[in-house]
Amino acid sequence: MTLHKLTIDISTKAGWCLLLDDSAKPKDEQRPVGQRLFYGTWDLTRDRDGNKCTRRGQYYLNLWDSISQMRRHHGIEEENIEIVIEAEAYSAARTEASAQLAGGWLATLEIMCERRALLYPRTVTTSSWRSAFIGVTMAPKEVKDTKEQPNARRTWIKEKVLDECARRGLKPQNDNEADAIGIMFWLVSGGKVHQEAKRAAKKAKSLEKRRQQKMNFKVAA
Numbered sequence: 069m070t071l072h073k074l075t076i077d078i079s080t081k082a083g084w085c086l087l088l089d090d091s092a093k094p095k096d097e098q099r100p101v102g103q104r105l106f107y108g109t110w111d112l113t114r115d116r117d118g119n120k121c122t123r124r125g126q127y128y129l130n131l132w133d134s135i136s137q138m139r140r141h142h143g144i145e146e147e148n149i150e151i152v153i154e155a156e157a158y159s160a161a162r163t164e165a166s167a168q169l170a171g172g173w174l175a176t177l178e179i180m181c182e183r184r185a186l187l188y189p190r191t192v193t194t195s196s197w198r199s200a201f202i203g204v205t206m207a208p209k210e211v212k213d214t215k216e217q218p219n220a221r222r223t224w225i226k227e228k229v230l231d232e233c234a235r236r237g238l239k240p241q242n243d244n245e246a247d248a249i250g251i252m253f254w255l256v257s258g259g260k261v262h263q264e265a266k267r268a269a270k271k272a273k274s275l276e277k278r279r280q281q282k283m284n285f286k287v288a289a
Contacts (some may be wrong), residue, residue: 082242197254
């Protein structure tokens with residue numbers, strides 16, 4: 069079954085990365101990864117007419133439209149696609165307004181996937197994909213935020229991701245695109261399998277704990 073992959077560093081200026089699946093094509097028509105990998109940025113702050121969005125719903129429609137346009141552009145409208153977004157992008161908003169906006173990204177994707185009969189989107193933590201892609205999850209202790217450079221630690225980690233993209237011959241235009249590429253690396257290098265195994269182990273542990281509690285209640289009775 070053909071299953072394309074799309075990763076998104078979700079925000080109002082969303083970075084995205086698409087990996088097309090050629091596995092269903094004849095061997096002589098299958099392209100190398102470099103010819104199947106695409107990335108870019110969606111400006112979700114403008115509506116279809118170029119006017120600045122003033123309501124949250126407009127941002128969500130823009131996200132839906134952007135994915136639909138991308139699928140049409142690559143001729144994969146009728147084929148399944150696996151979507152992964154960064155978990156912190158919708159859970160770690162800094163202001164009430166951004167929190168209200170962030171809360172709708174995942175819901176929008178789930179509605180879209182339900183309507184189009186696509187796989188439901190998956191989330192990945194920032195620390196998981198960074199660890200897989202650049203080997204670290206945050207800036208070292210010696211890199212500190214100061215009055216002169218209040219975002220020094222954030223800048224360091226963003227540049228680290230951009231440098232890794234460059235090392236692999238990729239040229240993202242900004243850190244949002246670079247992050248989407250990093251998430252894609254996590255996805256195709258076994259990150260999903262590891263995530264599912266970890267979740268299964270956690271679920272099994274929880275079930276065992278509840279089973280033990282029930283046994284304790286019976287003994288006490």
